[in-house]
Amino acid sequence: MTPHRHLPPILLLSGLAIALLLAVSAWPQDGNAPGVLHISTRVVNVNVVVTAADGSPVRDLTLDDFTLLDGSESQKIAFFDAIDNGVPPPAPPPAPDTYTNRPEERGAAPSVTVLLFDTLNARWGSQGYALRGVRALLRQIQPQDHLGIYVLGEQLKVVHDATHDVSDLVDAIHRYDEKHSHARAQPATDEEESTGNPDLDAFLAGKDNRNRPELSGAGLTPGYQQDTLEFDLSMTAAALEAIARELSSFQGRKSLIWISSSLGPLGYFLTDDLGRSSGRWPGYASTVLQTMASSGDILDLERMIRLMNAAGIAVYTVDARGLETQNLQFGNPRPSTTLRSAGQATQELVSQTPQPNDAMLDLSSRTGGRSLFNRNDLETGIRRALDDSRFSYSLAYYPTHNKWKGEWRKIQVKVNRPGVTVLSRGGYFALPDASPVPPKDRIEFFRQIAASPLESTQVPLSVHMGVSSAPNGAHLAARVHLDVMPMLTRQKNGRWAGNFELMFMQLSDKEKLLDATQKDVNADLTPKRFEALAKRGWDLPVDLKFMPGATMLCVILHDKSTEAVGSVRIPLTRYSAALVAR
Numbered sequence: 001m002t003p004h005r006h007l008p009p010i011l012l013l014s015g016l017a018i019a020l021l022l023a024v025s026a027w028p029q030d031g032n033a034p035g036v037l038h039i040s041t042r043v044v045n046v047n048v049v050v051t052a053a054d055g056s057p058v059r060d061l062t063l064d065d066f067t068l069l070d071g072s073e074s075q076k077i078a079f080f081d082a083i084d085n086g087v088p089p090p091a092p093p094p095a096p097d098t099y100t101n102r103p104e105e106r107g108a109a110p111s112v113t114v115l116l117f118d119t120l121n122a123r124w125g126s127q128g129y130a131l132r133g134v135r136a137l138l139r140q141i142q143p144q145d146h147l148g149i150y151v152l153g154e155q156l157k158v159v160h161d162a163t164h165d166v167s168d169l170v171d172a173i174h175r176y177d178e179k180h181s182h183a184r185a186q187p188a189t190d191e192e193e194s195t196g197n198p199d200l201d202a203f204l205a206g207k208d209n210r211n212r213p214e215l216s217g218a219g220l221t222p223g224y225q226q227d228t229l230e231f232d233l234s235m236t237a238a239a240l241e242a243i244a245r246e247l248s249s250f251q252g253r254k255s256l257i258w259i260s261s262s263l264g265p266l267g268y269f270l271t272d273d274l275g276r277s278s279g280r281w282p283g284y285a286s287t288v289l290q291t292m293a294s295s296g297d298i299l300d301l302e303r304m305i306r307l308m309n310a311a312g313i314a315v316y317t318v319d320a321r322g323l324e325t326q327n328l329q330f331g332n333p334r335p336s337t338t339l340r341s342a343g344q345a346t347q348e349l350v351s352q353t354p355q356p357n358d359a360m361l362d363l364s365s366r367t368g369g370r371s372l373f374n375r376n377d378l379e380t381g382i383r384r385a386l387d388d389s390r391f392s393y394s395l396a397y398y399p400t401h402n403k404w405k406g407e408w409r410k411i412q413v414k415v416n417r418p419g420v421t422v423l424s425r426g427g428y429f430a431l432p433d434a435s436p437v438p439p440k441d442r443i444e445f446f447r448q449i450a451a452s453p454l455e456s457t458q459v460p461l462s463v464h465m466g467v468s469s470a471p472n473g474a475h476l477a478a479r480v481h482l483d484v485m486p487m488l489t490r491q492k493n494g495r496w497a498g499n500f501e502l503m504f505m506q507l508s509d510k511e512k513l514l515d516a517t518q519k520d521v522n523a524d525l526t527p528k529r530f531e532a533l534a535k536r537g538w539d540l541p542v543d544l545k546f547m548p549g550a551t552m553l554c555v556i557l558h559d560k561s562t563e564a565v566g567s568v569r570i571p572l573t574r575y576s577a578a579l580v581a582r
Contacts, residue, residue, distance in 0.1 A: 042404070043078070044070070045312045047253045047368065048393040048413050049423040055384075057391035058420055059084075069412040070399050079396035083252040085111040085146070085389050099570045100462035101455045103250055108163040109146040111252030111389045114243060115382065117203070119153045120232060121264030122320050124211040130259050130320035131206055133378030138173040140379065141166050145386050149200075151208045156239045158453045159203045162246070168197060176204045233265040237304040238448060240266075244307035245456035245565065253392040254311060255369065257385050259318045259378075260360075267359025269301055302431075303563070308367070309428050316385040317360035319373035368425035388423065404432040449567050450505045450513070450554040459487070459557050459566030467575055468543065476544040476575070478504065480555060484533045487559075488525070496525040499560045504542065506550035506572075514547040551576075 046068065050058040063080040094105065103112075117134065119127055134149075141147070147169065148162025160169055202208055214228065247254045263270065356373040364371035370388075372381035401409070406429055413424040449456060466477040480502060488496040502519040519542060525533070544553075550572055557566040 043396050043398055044411075044428060046395045046397075046411060046413060046424055047312055047314065048395060048415075049253065049368075049388045049391075050393065050415055050417070051388075051421045051423070053419055055387070058415075058417065059391055061393065061415065061417065065416045066393070066395065067414040067416070068395060068397060069414075070397070070401060070409055073400060075397040075400065077395050077397050079394070081251075081394045083110050083392050083394055085109050085144075085252055085391065095464070097465045098462055099465065099568050100460075101249075101457050101566055101568050102460050102462065103163055103457060105462075106163050107165075108250070109252070110250070111254065111392065112146050112148065112162045112247060112250050113255040113257060113386055113389050114148040114150060114162050114247070115257045116239070116243070116259065117149065117151045117208070118258060118260035118320070119151060119208055119210045120212075120235060121152075121215075121262050121266075122260040123215050124209065126261040126320035126322070127209040128206060129322050130318070130378060131204075131209065133318075133322075133382065134259070135173060135176070135204065136379035137382045138169055139177075140383060141169055141173075143167075144390070146389070147386065149203065150239075150243070151203060152236065152239050153208065153210060154235065156235075156242060156453060157199060157208065159197070159199045168200065172197070172200050172204060176201075229265050233269075234300060236264055236266045237301050241300070241304040241307050242448075242452045242454045242456075244304070244311040244313060245452075245458055245567075246454040247313060247457070248307070248311045249457035249460065252394065253389045254313045255316060255385050255389050256313050257316045257318060257382055258360075258363075259320050259382075261320045262357050263317075263359045263363065266301075267357070267363075270359055270363055305429060306431055309431065312425065313367060314369040314388075314423075314425065315363050315367040316369040316382075317357075317364045317371045317373075318378060318381055319356060319360065319371075320378075322374075322376055322378060366426040368423055370423070399430075401430070404430050406431050446503055446505065446516070446556060446558075447513070449556050449565055450503075450507065451511055452567075455569055456556075456565045456567040458564040459559060461555070461557050461566045461568060463555050463568050463570060465553075465570060465575065467546075470543075470545075472545065474546045476546050476553065476572075478542050478544060478553070478555065480540045480542065480557070482538040482540065482557070484530065484538055488523070488530065494527055496523070496527070496530040498523045501558050501560065502540065502542070503554075503556040503558065504544055505554045505556070506544070506547045507552040507554065508549050509551045514550050515545070517542070517544055546572075546575075 048066070050061060052058055059082070061082070063077060066077060066080070068075045068077055092105075094100065100106065115134070117127075117130070122130070143166065145166050146162070147160070147166055148158070148164075149160040149169075151157040151159060160166075243256060356371065360373070361371045363369075370381070370384065372378070372384075375381060395413070399409070408427055409430045410427040411425060413422055415422050460483055462481045464479045464481070466479075468475045468477045484496075487500075488498050491497050499522050501521065504515075504517040504519075505513060506515040508514055519540070553570040553572055555568045555570065559565070
């Protein structure tokens with residue numbers, strides 16, 4: 001992990017195409033070659049929160065207490081589990097020089113909550129108001145809370161990792177309050193003001209907040225050009241895709257608290273009613289969005305929806321505007337106003353009263369979260385999202401409708417217990433998964449994965465690092481360890497087959513790509529070979545020439561048949577001295 005982790009809009013691609021062409025190699029395609037995940041069975045996972053009248057979780061429900069409907073059809077619940085998101089069991093210390101993307105091996109809790117603070121789609125004034133609510137929440141943080149804080153702007157920025165405990169958040173807010181206390185006798189020193197995490201310090205101080213003039217008016221103007229709309233849409237979708245990939249392997253409730261005053265242009269595409277959606281983007285912007293929708297160039301968005309679907313993330317949308325009011329002028333009537341005209345004037349004023357954002361309401365309802373709006377206590381609403389993750393039930397079923405054409409399928413979960421509240425996702429898009437959406441550009445796909453500050457956990461892997469010498473200079477010795485059980489498909493002839501690739505990308509501290517080395521694998525394993533590897537895992541060694549100036553190695557495991565990826569980011573700082581010495 002590095003202290004500064006961002007997803008920049010552009011990763012410098014100098015020499016990438018040449019690097020890919022010159023550095024491609026493959027393991028032998030025989031019984032010793034590895035295989036890849038290929039799952040065709042459709043299963044829908046539903047995380048359910050059940051609370052009593054006082055808001056406390058109901059913990060004693062059994063499988064027989066639940067009824068699940070897909071559309072109007074009752075479904076058999078194939079998997080059931082109750083998940084207590086208390087203090088996670090201690091994770092064994094990792095082996096020296098070993099890096100992994102497995103949450104359970106990094107001490108992560110069964111459930112996780114990510115707070116996404118939006119400065120890309122939210123207005124300037126609402127950002128400051130919402131930040132006060134976040135600070136108030138951090139003053140209430142408890143040891144059993146598991147909270148990541150990410151900032152969405154022109155890049156995705158991690159200020160606190162979702163897999164870490166909250167001790168540094170507690171320390172950070174204490175330092176912030178001490179710095180701004182009027183009772184302080186003398187100014188704080190730089191060391192006293194710092195938490196050791198400059199990104200967290202900057203966030204609490206409001207330095208990440210940004211003003212976008214094109215969002216300052218009522219609706220959007222021709223100044224909000226198509227390239228701006230396209231960037232906002234692609235950046236928002238890329239951030240959500242990265243979050244979905246990171247949270248995909250968590251087993252419990254996965255909650256995303258999205259603090260914004262709108263969902264930006266993404267909200268236009270997250271509704272089944274484009275006519276109603278157009279009303280949110282009047283005039284010029286609506287025309288541009290309809291052009292973007294009809295162009296067919298929205299594969300990235302479809303992939304994001306698939307990933308959110310598969311991850312089962314409950315989205316809590318928090319309206320950063322807080323409580324907004326309108327002066328209805330009842331205390332200052334005009335003497336000449338007739339009763340009828342007064343009624344008309346009042347109706348016009350009421351129509352101008354701030355309304356909740358429809359897209360934010362829809363997204364929360366569909367994913368099993370809550371939408372929080374028109375309230376002065378944003379921290380209370382955010383606190384509720386954290387509390388919802390304390391105890392949950394995980395259900396899974398195989399849908400019987402056999403209609404996978406992309407339509408929206410409504411889910412209803414009922415509990416045989418009076419006086420309780422049930423919170424679950426409202427449905428899912430029944431997307432055909434026989435042909436996963438490929439990236440529009442393969443190089444860009446790997447660029448985004450490598451540049452993302454979040455590791456993808458879709459495919460588990462770990463990497464053991466070392467250094468070595470060779471006649472042509474210092475080398476990195478990497479050994480990738482894979483689990484074959486979730487990665488292979490059994491063929492009709494009894495053999496186990498798969499197709500995937502490993503990508504090793506060395507980056508500079510400015511996120512410039514210095515080298516890309518690819519390993520292709522087409523596996524065909526005998527049952528005996530598969531059984532042996534299933535017991536001990538699979539170790540794949542690779543020797544990489546160290547590129548001077550490289551500060552990060554990103555290892556990506558890519559399933560070509562499903563487009564699933566796993567990634568591990570390895571800081572090279574600790575190896576630099578040894579590499580240079582060699």
